[in-house]
Amino acid sequence: MERLTATGAPLLSARDLAVGHGARALIRGIGFDLHAGRVLCLLGPNGAGKTTLFRTLLGLIPPVAGKVLLGGADLDGLSRSQIAARLAHVPQALASPFAYTARDIVLMGASVGLGAFARPGRAEEARAMAALDRLGIADLADEDVTRLSGGQRQMVLIARALAQEAQVLVMDEPTASLDFANVKAVEAAILGLAAAGQAVVVSTHDPGQAAMLGDEALLVSRAGVIASGPVSDVMQEAALSRLYGLPVRRIEGPDGRPHFY
């Protein structure tokens, strides 16, 4: 798929960002600019603070230092609904205590921006169905989400974020614990979104996936930011070896793509 080149103002930026809980910083010195149609992959070992970084990007916790800019505006000054209009979140797993249908879940995304007393109507229903359709899972609309497979649930969550019609998607390990076929389906969905002009931040544990999906990559470990920049520069043996604390080898596959082992 043809990648869009960076044009216009960045949709999501981090400036000298430090994230953590309270005053204690887990990661310092994060900086990036994410433009429309670009994918930023976040790699790092467990416990490095990837989820904390995500929660900061979503404005769920304040930065320890520095700032997050969403469409050029400081996240600090935006209301929850303003953030939701520009940035959608795909969580790692769907945790619903009730047996909602896929349509119910996606409708929640489609209803972002409704007034406090409003309920979703035909327009929102249509938006939800369009999102399901776009990911090719319209047939799941009336299925009970607690009975779907992990991969199907992940697609429903992506559909919910799509229905939110935000320009930036933040996805927390969307392919964790999925089987091979579902990993490929989710990867294809991410590339499709980027091709359609969406900016995507995605965290992953698979360097090969990051190299394949990402335009840019950000490597974070407990020691801080290891490397940051275009994928071809960042995803190198030295940086990845430092990131995971063990020797990582990179080879070019027959398709010209890098593989790591």
Added chain:
Amino acid sequence: MRLSLLALALVFALILGIGLGPYPLSPGQIFDALTGGLTGGLTGAGDDRQAQVVLWNIRGPRVISAALIGAGLAAAGAAYQVVFRNPLVSPDILGVSAGAGFGAVLGILLGLPVMAIQLMGFGFGLATVALVIGLTLALRGGAQLLVMVLCGIVIGALAGAGISLVKLLADPDEQLPAITFWLMGSLAGVKRVDLLAAAPAVILGLVPLIALRWRIGLLAMGDDEARAMGIEAGRLRFVVIAAATLITAAAVALAGVIGWIGLMVPHMARLVAGPRFDRMLPAALLAGASFMVLVDTAARMIAPMEVPLGILTAVLGAPVFVVLLARGARAWNG
């Protein structure tokens, strides 16, 4: 469609509740007494007048109280199940019933008039939940919901100890039976003035639950997700807890402690209308009102003496709940 069936069931329950009793009223008599009372006050003569008195002064207030309490407790339970993201939560999870019960039995012990007993129940119920919330905020734990539920259990247990102490101190001939009967819940002796005092609190609690019902449903996804979808989750949850507490405290003050409704009716509503809060809430309101009116009618009719409501709701509720669990494992993912 299903909602209109539930609405029809409520009308049927109301007619049954008003019609049955030592002085039975036919649906026609009920209609005449209703329109007569609305247009000209209690003006009829003979049987007509008798019917009007029964409707407007005796059974009417009691049946309407039952409907209001049933609808209120069902709505409060449904809202709590969403807010606490657990289908096994009931409206007394934060200690409101135990607190209100303690306040009321204390009032009985002190020999206060009925209105003061109800006020004490209401006030203590609200104060208990305020204490639980205050304690939760003071502890500032990571898992706020869990801390809040645990604080509710602790404070509720304390109120339960207070109730036991009051029982111990109460006069065993006069006060203790009144306390025991009151703790098991009853609408016997509810008058129009009691209904008029409690109704505003219940309605005041129902309004935000109904008006915000779509938004409240999003809380089932958890705080972070609801916030990522543009909802001020903390503020909304506070509104829901305040509203549900208002309803439950008023219900306990009016009718004593009635269990099961707030736990069971939301499950029935979910089976009828699906898990979406905005759709199941109307079903829960109608089903809760109908169920409570029927139970209260049974409480008056099945024995020479009044049967406490708490006993009936438990006897009816336990088997119904088991059936729901067996059939409805698909309606929730516990």
